[in-house]
Amino acid sequence: DVKVTQSSRYLVKRTGEKVFLECVQDMDHENMFWYRQDPGLGLRLIYFSYDVKMKEKGDIPEGYSVSREKKERFSLILESASTNQTSMYLCATQTGDLRPLHFGNGTRLTVT
Amino acid sequence: DAKTTQPTSMDCAEGRAANLPCNHSTISGNEYVYWYRQIHSQGPQYIIHGLKNNETNEMASLIITEDRKSSTLILPHATLRDTAVYYCIVRQKDSNYQLIWGAGTKLIIKP
Numbered sequence: 001d002v003k004v005t006q007s008s009r010y011l012v013k014r015t016g017e018k019v020f021l022e023c024v025q026d027m028d029h030e031n032m033f034w035y036r037q038d039p040g041l042g043l044r045l046i047y048f049s050y051d052v053k054m055k056e057k058g059d060i061p062e063g064y065s066v067s068r069e070k071k072e073r074f075s076l077i078l079e080s081a082s083t084n085q086t087s088m089y090l091c092a093t094q095t096g097d098l099r100p101l102h103f104g105n106g107t108r109l110t111v112t
Numbered sequence: 113d114a115k116t117t118q119p120t121s122m123d124c125a126e127g128r129a130a131n132l133p134c135n136h137s138t139i140s141g142n143e144y145v146y147w148y149r150q151i152h153s154q155g156p157q158y159i160i161h162g163l164k165n166n167e168t169n170e171m172a173s174l175i176i177t178e179d180r181k182s183s184t185l186i187l188p189h190a191t192l193r194d195t196a197v198y199y200c201i202v203r204q205k206d207s208n209y210q211l212i213w214g215a216g217t218k219l220i221i222k223p
Contacts (some may be wrong), residue, residue, distance in 0.1 A: 004155070037169050042213040043156070098144060098203075101211075103155030 004104035021080040023091030032074035134200030
């Protein structure tokens with residue numbers, strides 16, 4: 001089974017802090033994704049990566065950046081956290097286009 | 113990508129087949145239909161996908177109408193652990209990896 005591990009299940013940060021959300025996968029998948037999930041808005045794609053050091057913007061990249069230095073690790077960075085970034089963050093991996101997504105269990109981030 | 117319409121919620125008795133409908137009347141010929149589910153406090157889980165033909169795996173069956181304007185996900189013997197939000201998504205090949213997630217159907221399995 002594919003394992004997608006997100007470093008924290010719950011996280012509380014202060015406004016203005018720099019926040020790192022880590023995602024690690026153990027199946028050598030090419031593609032990795034960061035989504036946020038908010039009530040009434042569904043899942044929205046923030047960034048994705050289809051190779052090491054490659055990144056592409058999703059629907060809502062503003063206020064976020066990403067890093068993929070190694071194939072198995074994809075990090076989401078909030079340069080200066082704001083209260084409107086309070087959300088559930090989900091990482092996903094994929095072997096290739098049209099293949100199923102495999103999700104982690106999410107990080108619930110609260111920014112106060 | 114085509115949009116989908118699903119009922120907001122459904123109930124099903126434990127042990128019975130759960131049939132979850134999805135309308136995708138604007139689907140185009142090269143768009144696939146995917147189903148995922150999300151159990152409370154977990155990330156979404158892939159269930160099944162198809163293009164034109166009906167599909168079956170160990171979790172579920174996917175029935176796609178001949179005109180491809182709608183589909184039904186069938187869980188043949190629902191258990192309490194199948195209580196979840198079920199998402200029907202259509203996606204075009206080469207659409208830059210984007211999936212459009214709607215609100216899904218909240219399926220409640222009752223004992």
